[in-house]
Amino acid sequence: MTKVISASIPAIEEAAEVLKRGGLVAMPTETVYGLAANAFDGAAVARVFEAKGRPEINPLIVHVSSIEQAMELAVFNSRAEDVAHAFWPGPLTLVLPRRKDSKIAELAMAGLDTIALRMPAHKMALGLIKSCGFPLVAPSANKSGTLSPTTPAHVADSLGKAVDMILAAGSCEIGVESTVLDLSGDVPVILRPGSILAEEISDIIDEKVGYDTAAKAAPSSPGQLLKHYKPDTPLRLNAIDLEPGEALLAFGSDKFMGIKGGGAAKDLPEKMKRNLSAESDLNEAAANLFAMLKELDKAGAKCIAVMAIPDEGLGIAINDRLRRAAS
Ligand code: TXA
Ligand code: MG
Numbered sequence: 001m002t003k004v005i006s007a008s009i010p011a012i013e014e015a016a017e018v019l020k021r022g023g024l025v026a027m028p029t030e031t032v033y034g035l036a037a038n039a040f041d042g043a044a045v046a047r048v049f050e051a052k053g054r055p056e057i058n059p060l061i062v063h064v065s066s067i068e069q070a071m072e073l074a075v076f077n078s079r080a081e082d083v084a085h086a087f088w089p090g091p092l093t094l095v096l097p098r099r100k101d102s103k104i105a106e107l108a109m110a111g112l113d114t115i116a117l118r119m120p121a122h123k124m125a126l127g128l129i130k131s132c133g134f135p136l137v138a139p140s141a142n143k144s145g146t147l148s149p150t151t152p153a154h155v156a157d158s159l160g161k162a163v164d165m166i167l168a169a170g171s172c173e174i175g176v177e178s179t180v181l182d183l184s185g186d187v188p189v190i191l192r193p194g195s196i197l198a199e200e201i202s203d204i205i206d207e208k209v210g211y212d213t214a215a216k217a218a219p220s221s222p223g224q225l226l227k228h229y230k231p232d233t234p235l236r237l238n239a240i241d242l243e244p245g246e247a248l249l250a251f252g253s254d255k256f257m258g259i260k261g262g263g264a265a266k267d268l269p270e271k272m273k274r275n276l277s278a279e280s281d282l283n284e285a286a287a288n289l290f291a292m293l294k295e296l297d298k299a300g301a302k303c304i305a306v307m308a309i310p311d312e313g314l315g316i317a318i319n320d321r322l323r324r325a326a327s
Pocket of ligand 2: 139140148
């Protein structure tokens, strides 16, 4: 049985021991739970790919506890330093040219000349990385191609015995994965939208920041190419009414939403409806997104109808995840 243990200082020490021995620990972060392993240990990194069923062409994010530690792994120019100082610790992953003298396991970078780095803003994650003394690879702690976990129970459901220990610290505050920003080329590009927005980054570096996400034919981030975030029940986006037999994922008021052929969404049985945020708050919606999708996925509905979410702020990341879940 996987050990589930409440995150605390002694628990962190125990988790660090597991990681030093080459084991896998699910750790809480401010975005989603990560499946951590010693980034210097090739065998441990291989276990991460195996546990997730992750294609080896998809590189991992290396998590650090300080900017100094990150600088030992990647080449930072002044633009990268400015961004790291502005947003770390926080939900931003930087893709930078890797340092050839770093000891990161080759497998973690999937043969690329770049490395993805992040310093998470979560006391337990930072404490764990510090206590280990080495950086940690940490993809989301779920089977490849499924929804990312935002609670310890999601991790246990998805990975079962493949993870040695789960450091439990409740629900993740943000609920969608970090913004991935590629600073390895001349032009800064967002490869995966998250809660740190293009305009916030632009303000720091005084340059336009573009998007290169799944919408494009040949995205630069290998992970964006792959099937992702997929519930078993089909999704229908931008729904304005319901078909009979559909479940509802609402945003804002669903008071006036009807069911074709008669009936109202507000009278659906409890298991058939969730509201991401009755107050139309995008932060609340992001935090609820994956858990509510998982719950509705179990309702036995023929489809999950999702109301429109404004494509602004954190809504950009929410819509990105929804589009991929629907594709
Ligand atoms: O919020 C997060 O970032 C979470 C928590 C646990 O930190 N982690 C996470 O990792 O979402 P993962 O492995 O599920 O997603 C990593 C993404 C993938 O889309 C991957 O392709 C991309 O980052 N990536 C990693 N290294 C890259 C690189 N060198 N160049 C471009 N994309 C890269
Ligand atoms: Mg993932």
